[in-house]
Amino acid sequence: xxxxxxxxxxxxxxxxLTRVLIGSDPTPTIILDIGSRSTNILIADQGSLRMNxxxxxxxxxxxxxxxxxxxxxxxxxxxxxxxxxLQGEGGERELSTLMYPYIDAIIEExxxxxxxxxxxxxxKLERLIISGGTSLLPGIESYIKKQISLPVIRANPxxxxxxxxxLEPIIxxxxxxxxxxxxxxxxxxx
Numbered sequence: 001x002x003x004x005x006x007x008x009x010x011x012x013x014x015x016x017l018t019r020v021l022i023g024s025d026p027t028p029t030i031i032l033d034i035g036s037r038s039t040n041i042l043i044a045d046q047g048s049l050r051m052n053x054x055x056x057x058x059x060x061x062x063x064x065x066x067x068x069x070x071x072x073x074x075x076x077x078x079x080x081x082x083x084x085x086l087q088g089e090g091g092e093r094e095l096s097t098l099m100y101p102y103i104d105a106i107i108e109e110x111x112x113x114x115x116x117x118x119x120x121x122x123x124k125l126e127r128l129i130i131s132g133g134t135s136l137l138p139g140i141e142s143y144i145k146k147q148i149s150l151p152v153i154r155a156n157p158x159x160x161x162x163x164x165x166x167l168e169p170i171i172x173x174x175x176x177x178x179x180x181x182x183x184x185x186x187x188x189x190x
Contacts, residue, residue, distance in 0.1 A: 009187070014052040016183025018044045020157040021129050028125045030114055030150070033179065034106065034134035036060045041110050043117050043125065051117055055109045059134035062099045069098040085138030096139075103140070107147045114148075131155035131179040157182035 017031055017040070024047045033040040036059045043051040059081075067077035086096045086103075114125050128150045130141060135154055145152040157179040158171050175182075 011184065011187070012052070013040055013180045013183075014042045014049050016180050016187070017042060017131065018047075018049040018183075020160075020179060020183035020186060021131065021155055022047055023160060027127060028123050029127050029129055030110055030125050031129045031131060031155075032106065032110055032135075032144070033155075034058055034130065034132040036133060039106050039109075039132070039134075041106075041113050043113060045117075045121075045123060050121075051113055053109065053113055055106060057102045057105045057109075059132070059137075061102045062134065062137075065098045065102060066095055069094070081137065083138075085140060086143050087139040103143065104147070107144060111148060125150065127151045127153060129153050129155050131157075131176050133177045135176040136173070155179045161186070 013033070017033055021031060022029060022044045026046045028045040029043070031040070031042040031044060033042070037056070039055050039058045041053045041055065042049060063074060063078045063081055066072070066081055067074045070077065070080075072080075080095055081099070084095050086099065110128070118124055128144065128148060130144065130152060131154075134140065141152045141154060155176045156171075158175050161182070163171065
């Protein structure tokens with residue numbers, strides 16, 4: 001009100017993510033939106049959001065674990081995380097071991113939701129979509145797939161949006177980060 005703006009619409013992130021990542025696809029899907037401060041865990045089925053949960057373990061937690069574990073500043077830890085991710089070899093393998101407990105906590109929460117949904121509705125989830133900035137962490141897709149035994153797909157919120165193919169490399173890198181914003185932006189269009 002103070003800014004002279006009128007609120008027209010208010011929406012939770014889960015609805016925006018479901019809209020842009022699932023649309024009308026009926027496939028029972030779990031979505032992990034791993035941001036910097038929190039991770040949203042969603043279940044979509046028949047094109048609708050069915051369950052939604054959240055955990056405070058996220059990308060910032062991974063960076064802090066590296067910072068504390070290696071006694072380095074947060075900027076350096078963030079850079080190392082993005083470079084090596086979960087694929088570090090030799091001395092860089094320590095980075096992965098510092099992050100595994102927190103990634104495992106996220107996967108455990110997702111597993112609990114999966115189990116609850118599958119038991120409650122007698123429906124098997126068929127895939128997992130990973131979104132958010134941390135979905136770009138090298139090696140995270142294969143690690144999650146191994147832990148949760150589902151196909152893991154990196155989010156592409158621009159898959160139903162027309163854009164110049166020259167932008168493909170940029171879209172691939174920023175798309176998962178912009179999933180919520182894209183879902184909000186296409187409200188009423190898709």
